Amino acid sequence: MDNLPDEMSDHQNTAVLAYPVPPNSQSLYQLALYPITLKFQDVVYKVKLEEKGLCWGTWSSREKTILNGITGMVSPGEILAMLGPSGSGKTTLLTALGGRLNGKLSGKVTYNTQPFSGTIKRRTGFVAQDDVLYPHLTVVETLLFTALLRLPNSLTRDDKVQHVERVISELGLSRCRNSMIGGPLFRGISGGEKKRVSIGQEMLINPSLLLLDEPTSGLDSTTAQRILNTVKRLACGGRTVVTTIHQPSSRLYHMFDKVILLSEGCPIYYGSASSALEYFSTIGFSTSMTVNPADLLLDLANGIAPDSKQPIEQSENMEQEQKLVRKALFSAYDKNISTRLKAELCSVDGSNYNSKGYDTKPEQWCTSWWHQFKVLLQRGLRERRYEAFNRLRIFQVLSVAVLGGLLWWHTPTSHIEDRIALLFFFSVFWGFYPLYNAVFTFPQERRMLIKERSAGMYRLSSYFLARTVGDLPLELGLPTAFVFIIYWMGGLKPNPVTFILSLLVVLYSVLVSQSLGLAIGAILMDIKQATTLASVTTLVFLIAGGYYIQRIPPFIIWLKFLSYSYYCYKLLLGVQYKEDDYYECSKGVLCRVGDFPAVKSMGLNHLWVDVAIMALMLVGYRLVAYIALHRVQFR
Structure with missing residues (x-):
């Protein structure tokens, strides 16, 4: 369609x-x-x-x-x-x-x-x-x-x-x-x-x-x-x-x-x-019993002759007997039906049906892109009103926020290590939680997508955008509540502008993380494989995020530049601190924030470059997901 x-x-x-x-x-x-x-x-x-050979794992087709x-x-x-x-x-x-x-x-x-x-x-x-x-x-x-x-x-x-x-x-x-x-x-x-x-x-x-x-x-x-x-x-x-x-x-x-x-x-x-029973009777496959015609036909298709023939159970070679029955049926079809059927098809030329009803114009959609988007968005929200906004997921996020707020309760400004750890926790939790949720999106809907796209119900672009936009209320609502709770409980910089910027950075990271999850799910279209790849990816991003290892060897330093957690962590540091800020490093002694090893290794300059790189990741991952969906066989 x-x-x-x-x-x-x-x-x-x-x-x-x-x-x-x-x-x-x-x-x-x-x-x-x-x-x-x-x-x-x-x-x-x-x-x-494809068949695997016996020697050396060779494959033949x-x-x-x-x-x-x-x-x-x-x-x-x-x-x-x-x-x-x-x-x-x-x-x-x-x-x-x-x-x-x-x-x-x-x-x-x-x-x-x-x-x-x-x-x-x-x-x-x-x-x-x-x-x-x-x-x-x-x-x-x-x-x-x-x-x-x-x-x-x-x-x-x-x-x-x-x-x-x-x-x-x-x-x-x-x-x-x-x-x-x-x-x-x-x-x-x-x-x-x-x-x-x-x-x-x-x-x-x-x-x-x-x-x-x-x-x-x-x-x-x-x-x-x-x-x-x-x-x-x-x-x-x-x-x-x-x-x-x-x-x-x-x-x-x-x-x-x-x-x-x-x-x-x-x-x-x-x-x-x-006429089926009469036909098989004329070629020697009749039965003396009153049977369901379908049962007799299926027996014959399996190579089992009816009771007029010698029962297969008494045959010494049942498989050979079945082959003989099928061979007789194939031969009878070629002799009695095939030629007559082809002649019949040639005589029916379909002239009774005017072919002018066929339009030769380029195919168009029966509804507009915007109409498809609205309907798909409404349907998605209606379908997920029970599964997405479930109490367990909300409880999970809020309980982690409250527990984290208690652990970092009003952290003093002098404890810069703990404050930096809290910022890294922001980047890690909201870098990985959305990714794992997004990984399931397309594999779970694969059968529905194939069915509806085979029928030509909508454009892939309208489905893709409606599906991702429909997830945004929960995907952005939960991190907002999370940051509201843990930011003020943790005693971070009590400045409304700083809080809003920190929240925006976290939401930005959520969108990038979700994009990567969508890409992984769309490429593999298998939940087990996708979650395995997501686990490996998140582990690498966690290690290379700039907190655990501050001096990465030059030959593998490129890994941290692939990690959106690294950019999120750096942006959170840049929002919370300036290099010329000071903290109490020991009693009565003030030290420059820019000289603290963890901050110095990250650097607080060129933050707009990090924003631009995350934007490229956001667009790039979603483009990869969209292209990957095109590879799914719809017909």
Whole structure:
């Protein structure tokens, strides 16, 4: 959906309307659609596998064929089900049909004889097997934010709200509309309701092509039946529906119009769901028992012949028997189905669907950058109202501030060592605490980011800025409270200007530290690896921060110039002291601050240079994080 167009102005013909009509008119299942006939021919997909050799840790690579020559067609109003055992290539084929597959894909996939394009992407709904939803949002909030991001500016907010209400009503979600989605740590709506919310997110754009990956996975038979009834009604409204399904009941199986049966990436049946048993019976794989057709098909896909053949359990070589069964099925498919199917595809040229509905203009976004930013910021704040502003984190910071204030309680001016240690504690605590929090930001949202960016819901820049700005209230509020407490309890220079400058330096360091954490998390996109790298980095910055080691050997002195803790510590010293200030170094004796070894090693000159260097770090780290997010595979 990279560029949902302004359908209300670009396509006046209601026959190709892809967005909701005014409220109180048609049912969701009856909205006018742009019909899409999906055809795929000789689809082949290969991946490279890296294998470790036996000697000296050598690596070799080989190609594995995931999909091998799959052909088929599905028309508006039909449901095509992909069946097969785990690892047979169902999800890979579905992803390929949705234009989301990276890698070596060959063959021909067309949509009304056209290749995949931005227009097709805008009219395609893709429901993944796993329900990727924000746990702290309610059902209505989840759908409303999706509508605000995916529906064009030509619709008013009231139109979008009423369309959301229509989707909630049609999908039977009214009872749980104000319930939170829920997650692993707290209970929310049921699995079937989550699946319907995921389907509802795609139905908001009124897609012409709907792709569903295992929509009944993990659901009881009654809930699965309800989900498939919903999908069937959507198909009857003129949509083209393709779904993968692992082991459907007989009730679910008979709701499908067409079936593709896959075995080890190869097709062994394509055709009407109701004719599958008859076909396998004609090639010698019939059964005398009344069975669920899906069970028989899955047995055959696994190379297990029905009871009319010799039972595999009695075979001396079960694996060899399975290979023979699969070989017979592959041969029968090539002989009885493949040639006829290709001829059928050639005869259906898609001429019934006018290709003028496709726009060839450069892709544009359906909403403005500013609109995306506002919606994403509002959604982020709504989602994190429970996780970010939690009492434990506030207690953690305030308790450290109070404890530190008690330890440094009204430190005398003569104890310059303790005062300098307090300033270094400022730079260390607020150099590392924000970094560790920021490291989790993007790895935790990786699945959501991939899902929403694959659907073209928003620009990466609007997401990046909204995500980072949304964290600022807490990221800056806690250090402000911390400094307020410990600064005055510690007895530092009681000058309002000095206090404000010290607070600004700490907040500046927080932003730089957060930037580095965002960069580390975005580059690695793995929480364990990111926290490990963050630990090593903070340890190096702590040692080279200018407090513990005052005379670093010349060959490694460059490390301290990479440490933002070093610059924060130096700026705090510069705000608190001047080189010509004096302190009581012994009873009745005054010494110059600039001559104190710890201050002399740091130097209190050229502070604006340190401010500029931290500014470069602030911008540079965030730019690195933004670029790293571009490397995430969104399709």
